[in-house]
Amino acid sequence: MVxxxxxxxxxxxxxxxxxxxxxxxxxxxxxxxPVTVGANGIPNGVFTSVTVCTPAxxxxxxxxxxxxxxxxxxxxxxxxxxxxxASVGLRLVDNGEFSQVPYVADRSNHPVLECVQFADFSYxxxxxxxxxxxxxxxxxxQVPMESVVPNxxxxxxxxxxxxxxxxxxxxGLVSVPAAPTSCLSSPLTGGLPNDVSSLQNLGxxxxxxxxxxxxxxxxxxxxxxPPNQYFVCPAGDCSAVSVPQNLQVWNPVAAFAYDNxxxxxxxxxxxxxxxxxxxxxxxxxxxxxxSDNTLGGGMFALDAYGNxxxxxxxxxxxxxxxxxxxxxxxSPQNGSYIDTGSPAIYFSDAQTLGIPECLSASSEPLSFxxxxxxxxxxxxxxxxTNQSKYTFTWNLLNAQALLKNxxxxxxxxxxxxxxxxxxxxxxxxxxxxxxxSIFVGFAGTSIEYPQGQVNTxxxxxxxF
Amino acid sequence: xxxxxxxxxxxxxGTTPGWAALGQYASSxxxxxxxxxxxxxxxxxxxxxxxxxxxxxxxxxxEFVSSQGMVFGVTWQAPHMPNLQQLLGGDNMIELHQALSSxxxxxxxxxxxxxxxxxxFVSGGHMRSFHGYAYVPGLIPANFPVAVIHDTQN
Numbered sequence: 295m296v297x298x299x300x301x302x303x304x305x306x307x308x309x310x311x312x313x314x315x316x317x318x319x320x321x322x323x324x325x326x327x328p329v330t331v332g333a334n335g336i337p338n339g340v341f342t343s344v345t346v347c348t349p350a351x352x353x354x355x356x357x358x359x360x361x362x363x364x365x366x367x368x369x370x371x372x373x374x375x376x377x378x379x380a381s382v383g384l385r386l387v388d389n390g391e392f393s394q395v396p397y398v399a400d401r402s403n404h405p406v407l408e409c410v411q412f413a414d415f416s417y418x419x420x421x422x423x424x425x426x427x428x429x430x431x432x433x434x435x436q437v438p439m440e441s442v443v444p445n446x447x448x449x450x451x452x453x454x455x456x457x458x459x460x461x462x463x464x465x466g467l468v469s470v471p472a473a474p475t476s477c478l479s480s481p482l483t484g485g486l487p488n489d490v491s492s493l494q495n496l497g498x499x500x501x502x503x504x505x506x507x508x509x510x511x512x513x514x515x516x517x518x519x520p521p522n523q524y525f526v527c528p529a530g531d532c533s534a535v536s537v538p539q540n541l542q543v544w545n546p547v548a549a550f551a552y553d554n555x556x557x558x559x560x561x562x563x564x565x566x567x568x569x570x571x572x573x574x575x576x577x578x579x580x581x582x583x584x585s586d587n588t589l590g591g592g593m594f595a596l597d598a599y600g601n602x603x604x605x606x607x608x609x610x611x612x613x614x615x616x617x618x619x620x621x622x623x624x625s626p627q628n629g630s631y632i633d634t635g636s637p638a639i640y641f642s643d644a645q646t647l648g649i650p651e652c653l654s655a656s657s658e659p660l661s662f663x664x665x666x667x668x669x670x671x672x673x674x675x676x677x678x679t680n681q682s683k684y685t686f687t688w689n690l691l692n693a694q695a696l697l698k699n700x701x702x703x704x705x706x707x708x709x710x711x712x713x714x715x716x717x718x719x720x721x722x723x724x725x726x727x728x729x730x731s732i733f734v735g736f737a738g739t740s741i742e743y744p745q746g747q748v749n750t751x752x753x754x755x756x757x758f
Numbered sequence: 759x760x761x762x763x764x765x766x767x768x769x770x771x772g773t774t775p776g777w778a779a780l781g782q783y784a785s786s787x788x789x790x791x792x793x794x795x796x797x798x799x800x801x802x803x804x805x806x807x808x809x810x811x812x813x814x815x816x817x818x819x820x821e822f823v824s825s826q827g828m829v830f831g832v833t834w835q836a837p838h839m840p841n842l843q844q845l846l847g848g849d850n851m852i853e854l855h856q857a858l859s860s861x862x863x864x865x866x867x868x869x870x871x872x873x874x875x876x877x878x879f880v881s882g883g884h885m886r887s888f889h890g891y892a893y894v895p896g897l898i899p900a901n902f903p904v905a906v907i908h909d910t911q912n
Contacts, residue, residue: 376865378867380867380884380885381884381885382885382886410885411838411839412839412865412867412884412885413839413867413869413870413881413882413883413884413888413890414865414866414867414868414869414870414881415858415870415881416865416866475843476841489865492865493865498865501865503885505884505885505886507885507886510885511837511838512837512886514815514816514837514838517814519814519815521815521837521838522838522841523838599837599886599887600884600885600886600887601887625887626835626887626889627833627835627889628889629882629883629887629889631884631887633867633884635865635866635867636866636867636868637866637868638868640868640869640882654860654861656860658860658861659873660861661868661869661871709868710869710871711869711882712869712871712880712882712891713871713873713878713880713891717880717891719869719882719889721867721868721869721882723867723868
């Protein structure tokens with residue numbers, strides 16, 4: 295059998311070629327950081343710290359020491375960063391400490407700003423800047439693509455505050471108009487809260503998106519007809535702009551020099567049904583790159599949407615010998631996934647299950663379940679595109695009672711995913727991660743699985 | 759025969775702006791296709807028609823049209839959140855805003871579900887794979903199985 299060997303720079307996984315056995319290089323770099331769960335008054339929130347620095351090499355025209363060597367990198371360590379396995383990219387609320395950080399710009403030197411809206415209508419808006427990212431002994435000093443100049447940093451989003459909108463970011467260097475209505479699927483008028491104020495109110499300083507993809511958008515945003523995600527706003531008038539992948543907001547872990555093929559999140563078990571106080575766990579970088587990140591458990595290759603291709607949900611009450619609900623959800627219309635950014639397991643719906651939802655003070659249903667007593671018998675069988683499967687079971691307690699009982703980490707928190715069997719799906723939020731080491735394998739990486747076989751997983755994988 | 763009806767509706771109602779939004783007549787679906795610039799196909803079902811539009815950016819929209827020509831349901835699936843102002847129309851967006859204004863808000867990966875007598879709305883998913891569903895309860899044709907609106911076999 296003839297193998298085609300291609301010369302490639304380390305980590306060109308976003309270029310379409312056929313990598314052969316580009317297995318991760320073993321390292322002895324310190325690759326683990328602690329994470330907290332349920333701290334900061336945010337139930338089931340996973341938090342860590344990140345150190346960001348100005349890059350050692352500045353883009354042409356943005357070197358603050360014009361004519362001289364660039365300044366030595368200036369670093370800051372920011373804590374209370376939410377760890378989010380379902381988004382991609384580092385996004386930091388402007389804390390006023392960013393100084394002389396270079397911004398991504400188009401050919402006319404217009405700064406690039408990004409608008410990303412999430413399914414719950416929360417959104418982030420702000421400039422894309424370049425900086426290096428350090429966690430433990432790992433550093434992301436530049437984007438791992440061919441012809442990228444070393445030490446130019448990776449693209450990071452700064453989430454603009456109302457102060458930035460009034461005065462410009464970085465002392466007016468980058469003006470920040472209102473988020474364009476062409477991006478938001480719901481207009482700003484009508485008073486939907488801007489994500490930055492809700493993040494600030496909660497004391498969340500940023501979001502570390504470490505999902506399976508390498509950039510937050512990909513080929514779409516680099517095309518000649520880009521979607522409304524990256525913008526330039528000359529004279530306050532924003533229009534969508536095409537941004538090549540090396541300048542899109544990048545998965546920081548995928549840009550580390552070592553241990554960059556994925557990560558492992560290990561959280562302790564919570565035994566009591568009514569939860570526990572805040573805990574600590576660990577986030578380890580790399581998969582099969584060191585003795586501390588050996589791939590374990592079943593491995594689930596993902597589809598092109600970053601979902602399980604199929605999840606089958608069953609509800610069988612312990613007193614019955616048959617399930618009352620048995621339904622399969624297919625990606626992408628009912629795409630199911632794991633997500634540390636979701637505080638609960640979201641599954642099925644109140645009507646299908648016959649379980650009441652919580653009511654707010656004004657008797658409006660909130661999308662958590664509020665059964666009068668503890669319930670069990672819920673299970674989800676998840677499938678990979680590689681025919682792996684795994685069945686996860688969980689219990690449910692009254693969400694309102696849990697959220698008032700003084701604890702902050704719960705494995706019995708559940709909520710609706712839709713309104714009926716054909717709109718439902720399964721979002722395996724934080725409760726799924728408790729008591730497990732869960733691996734997130736990045737798109738385009740190769741790994742030995744099953745034993746004796748090395749395969750490349752173009753859409754990445756999860757393992758648990 | 760159905761194409762003839764679409765054409766007649768277009769001629770009768772004249773030009774209409776923008777999208778065939780939820781709760782409005784379906785006569786502007788041709789304009790939707792021009793706006794999206796993608797492929798379109800019509801799937802006839804018993805008592806209703808599904809108009810599927812696929813944009814080059816991977817946005818897949820299905821508009822469910824009654825035999826009277828009204829869009830009573832819409833689903834979407836896309837790598838980015840679609841422009842719901844266009845899909846749902848102004849009145850439905852106001853309904854959505856009013857329902858959301860009283861809810862506590864902070865960023866989470868949770869799906870968004872709104873149910874009022876005038877609008878049922880579900881939005882879920884993550885970066886690179888969002889999916890959602892909206893319908894106007896009062897416009898659903900009689901004997902229409904609501905579950906079909908998200909029928910992946912369509």
